[in-house]
Amino acid sequence: MTDPSKFKVIDRRDFVTRGCGVFAVCLTAPLWTLLGGCTASGNAENAGPLKLVLAELPLNRRVRIEHDGRAVEVVRTADGVTARSLLCTHQGCNVRWIESRQIYLCPCHEGKFNAEGQPTYGPPRDPLREIDVTVTETQVIIG
Numbered sequence: 205m206t207d208p209s210k211f212k213v214i215d216r217r218d219f220v221t222r223g224c225g226v227f228a229v230c231l232t233a234p235l236w237t238l239l240g241g242c243t244a245s246g247n248a249e250n251a252g253p254l255k256l257v258l259a260e261l262p263l264n265r266r267v268r269i270e271h272d273g274r275a276v277e278v279v280r281t282a283d284g285v286t287a288r289s290l291l292c293t294h295q296g297c298n299v300r301w302i303e304s305r306q307i308y309l310c311p312c313h314e315g316k317f318n319a320e321g322q323p324t325y326g327p328p329r330d331p332l333r334e335i336d337v338t339v340t341e342t343q344v345i346i347g
């Protein structure tokens with residue numbers, strides 16, 4: 205038989221206070237998940253370099269690559285290889301290249317960037333970020 209003296213008696217005020225705390229945690233759980241997602245995305249900035257096989261990169265085409273949850277555009281030309289972050293410089297949404305309009309479009313607040321990554325419309329003030337590229341005989345190392 206269980207000894208009733210081992211249980212702590214809580215009064216009605218304690219019960220309501222603790223109940224509200226649990227209820228508040230349950231209500232805000234989606235928010236914490238969302239914030240956690242943002243933090244994780246921010247940490248991906250420190251992800252290791254992206255390594256590609258040089259021979260597999262097509263010439264003169266914008267290649268979109270997802271790397272640790274972030275979009276990067278890689279372009280190989282006769283002059284070399286360049287890479288650009290596709291994270292909008294306003295609040296970090298992934299921009300999309302619209303070939304027919306020759307712009308990068310951000311779906312979050314309709315920010316636009318020209319083909320060189322310069323902001324042309326909306327809230328972004330800074331250009332899309334260029335990323336360092338190292339090209340070896342067989343590899344392209346980005347970041």
Ligand code: FES
Binds near residue numbers: 310314
């Ligand atoms: S996040 Fe791109 S315009 Fe706001």
